[in-house]
Amino acid sequence: MKILPTKCPACHNPLIVKSLVCDECKTEVQGQYQLPPLASFSPEDQEFILNFLKVSGSLKDMAKLLQLSYPTVRNRLDEIIGRIKLTEQQNNTGKENQ
């Protein structure tokens, strides 16, 4: 499956969704829809977040699953939390500017 592009290749600003289509009847909806924050993360980060939810948010279980040490997993989670906060800040700034 292709990786969802989230940044404009020309100016690196966040991309928005312009059209959505039903895979069954091919009905197309057009508009301007913002991507959810999670969609802007790398596939690796998304995979990490999904696995983290599946183990009920247990860092110990994540460490076992990924065969990494507890602090390595916790540091990775902290990085993702940092990115989530940054994305939220950027989105809020964007809304204020509009």
Place this chain on the structure above:
Amino acid sequence: MIAHEMNISTDSKISLGQYLLNPFRTLAGGTALLLGFIIILLTAFVGALGNTHFDGVIDVHSGQAAPLWFFFAESIIDWLSIVLFLTVSAFIFSPTRWRFIDLLGTQALARWPAIFTALVFLPDANRRVNDFIIAKLTQSSTQLTIHPMDGVIFAFASIVTVVVIIWMVVLMYKAYAVSCNVKGVKAIASFIVSILVAEALSKVLIILMFKRAL
């Protein structure tokens, strides 16, 4: 939990280089503490066999005979001194929560290359060269000579020791950075200060212990 239901990325694939320079990516906490503590005791024991003293956080000297407990105490003082100052640094500079057991365990495990120093200083040739150097420096005896092979063995042990100390410092830094999630200039600066102060503290404690006990 069923592992195959999960999407597992390639995070766990670790090269030999990473195992040697940053094993803490996969090893920390209680396991690192147990392994590290066993290695510290083993290194001290081998050191005792060759009278090799780990008399400072990043210090090694070959020389005076001492009871076995003294070698164990030296190694434990070295380990706990660096842990003490890195704990203070982590409280100041870590932006996130961290576990003390990770710092304690990874710092113990970071000392594992010291076993190579203890091993290369086992041959008696090192003691003979040591005695020769001291005699020359103090000019206490002009009769002493050394066999060329003793010199070669001593030179080899010295080179290994330098490599081991550099390797150990790299491991101690990685252990600190991974365990406490400290990065960049703050991590490097706080580590350098911690290791220097810990070196001084461990030296003082070992000298005091030496004066009182021996």
